[in-house]
Amino acid sequence: MTLVAATTEPSCYSAFVNEWWCAQYVEDRHADIIAATTEHLRITVAAVLLGLVLAFPLALLARRFPRLESTVLGVSTGLYTIPSLALFPLLVPFTGLSATTVVIGLAVYALTILVRGLLDGLRSVPEEVVESAVGLGYGSTRLLLKVQLPLALPVLVASLRVATVSTVALTTVGTLVSYGGLGDLISHAVQRNFRAELVTAAVLCVVIALVLDVALVVLQRLLTPWTRSTGRATR
Amino acid sequence: MTLFGLTWDYLTTASSWTGDGALLDRLVEQLLLTVTALGLALVVALPLALWLGHLGRGGFVAVNVSNMGRAIPTFALLAVLVTADWPGPAYFGPYGRAGLATLIALGLFALPPLVTNAYTAVREVPADVLEAADGMGMSGAQRFWRVELPLALPLVLSGVRLALVQVWATATIAALVAGPGVGAIIVSGFARNHYSEGIGAALVVAVVALLLEIAAASAQRIVRAPVGRRP
Numbered sequence: 001m002t003l004v005a006a007t008t009e010p011s012c013y014s015a016f017v018n019e020w021w022c023a024q025y026v027e028d029r030h031a032d033i034i035a036a037t038t039e040h041l042r043i044t045v046a047a048v049l050l051g052l053v054l055a056f057p058l059a060l061l062a063r064r065f066p067r068l069e070s071t072v073l074g075v076s077t078g079l080y081t082i083p084s085l086a087l088f089p090l091l092v093p094f095t096g097l098s099a100t101t102v103v104i105g106l107a108v109y110a111l112t113i114l115v116r117g118l119l120d121g122l123r124s125v126p127e128e129v130v131e132s133a134v135g136l137g138y139g140s141t142r143l144l145l146k147v148q149l150p151l152a153l154p155v156l157v158a159s160l161r162v163a164t165v166s167t168v169a170l171t172t173v174g175t176l177v178s179y180g181g182l183g184d185l186i187s188h189a190v191q192r193n194f195r196a197e198l199v200t201a202a203v204l205c206v207v208i209a210l211v212l213d214v215a216l217v218v219l220q221r222l223l224t225p226w227t228r229s230t231g232r233a234t235r
Numbered sequence: 236m237t238l239f240g241l242t243w244d245y246l247t248t249a250s251s252w253t254g255d256g257a258l259l260d261r262l263v264e265q266l267l268l269t270v271t272a273l274g275l276a277l278v279v280a281l282p283l284a285l286w287l288g289h290l291g292r293g294g295f296v297a298v299n300v301s302n303m304g305r306a307i308p309t310f311a312l313l314a315v316l317v318t319a320d321w322p323g324p325a326y327f328g329p330y331g332r333a334g335l336a337t338l339i340a341l342g343l344f345a346l347p348p349l350v351t352n353a354y355t356a357v358r359e360v361p362a363d364v365l366e367a368a369d370g371m372g373m374s375g376a377q378r379f380w381r382v383e384l385p386l387a388l389p390l391v392l393s394g395v396r397l398a399l400v401q402v403w404a405t406a407t408i409a410a411l412v413a414g415p416g417v418g419a420i421i422v423s424g425f426a427r428n429h430y431s432e433g434i435g436a437a438l439v440v441a442v443v444a445l446l447l448e449i450a451a452a453s454a455q456r457i458v459r460a461p462v463g464r465r466p
Contacts, residue, residue: 080400082440082441082444082445084408086418086421086436087437089421089430089437090441092433092434093242168308169305169309176421176425186310190317198315201311202314205307205311209306
């Protein structure tokens with residue numbers, strides 16, 4: 001007579017084993033993981049785009065009225081110093097416990113980096129190039145769109161990369177209002193002492209950051225073919 | 236009553252500030268964490284980064300440390316430290332629950348701005364100035380103390396300022412792993428649907444962050460003044 005014994009080994013993510021990495025976990029919970037990753041990407045992309053859309057008028061305003069520049073930079077730097085875990089609650093009275101709260105909060109941080117990037121980028125355009133464009137009869141709008149912005153792109157994209165990578169990381173804090181993408185998995189993992197879930201979510205965060213970073217580098221190379229001939233790596 | 240009214244009530248009630256685990260307790264805890272972590276990071280990062288800058292070596296380290304620091308979520312690192320067998324979530328003296336884990340995370344996230352700025356600051360001292368120093372017969376040490384360090388100081392200090400902001404933010408996030416600091420009141424307020432407490436504590440964190448930034452900016456201005464001849 002045989003004893004009834006456990007026929008299967010406990011899976012590597014059971015509470016008794018609790019391994020840091022567990023392929024079985026990824027396989028079993030792939031639906032949750034994909035949902036969290038999608039939410040993470042959505043929030044990140046929405047926040048960076050919103051930051052970019054807001055950064056343009058602010059940067060142009062600061063350029064048109066130099067006195068405003070220190071105000072714009074001062075206010076955005078001030079907002080930047082507020083920790084994300086404190087900024088989200090301050091938005092809750094206005095936007096509630098929603099993804100919007102997280103997107104707006106993250107856009108504020110991205111905005112600070114992007115306004116500086118835009119201003120530095122526009123400043124890096126050589127004066128003589130602007131002068132010759134004006135001499136060719138370019139109006140201010142055409143000058144901006146056809147000459148200044150394209151030449152400012154390398155510096156702008158550099159700041160866009162910084163903003164994107166840090167937004168991917170900060171999105172996790174959105175778990176405070178239950179919209180943290182992969183941060184929700186990390187939060188759950190800490191509460192349950194669930195190591196496999198924690199490491200999977202953390203690794204995915206870093207992977208998303210790296211993939212978006214590479215995508216922006218590729219985008220910049222496609223948009224600015226003239227920078228390639230210099231043979232210098234763009235940072 | 237509106238959320239604003241409730242928040243105002245919370246912030247103007249004495250018992251929200253005094254008592255075990257109330258705002259003042261947590262504020263002192265978080266300030267202590269910030270100062271300790273920043274101090275430790277300064278001791279580790281500055282000598283190393285300044286020395287590498289003086290030698291002109293290891294530039295890739297400075298850049299990569301900074302990029303990696305951005306890509307790794309603070310929350311994820313804190314979570315790993317707390318979930319691991321060591322340091323884990325144990326109490327650590329006046330630093331509170333998960334105090335050691337929080338200190339380690341704070342210190343690590345203070346490193347990138349410190350290392351990058353200090354290294355770049357020394358490297359950006361103009362070459363002709365260095366040549367002049369060599370031409371005057373200065374030794375390597377003399378050149379470092381009398382020329383490179385004074386000229387690098389403003390940029391080094393702006394790195395310290397960035398690190399301070401980073402450390403304060405990270406110390407707040409520590410609450411997401413049931414750690415110490417004012418963030419604990421924010422997180423528990425949201426977890427128990429006492430939003431006014433969460434928002435009130437968030438306001439305190441934000442105001443202190445701004446005060447720290449203003450203090451750091453003024454300190455920077457004072458130090459910069461004598462070297463202000465640089466363009």
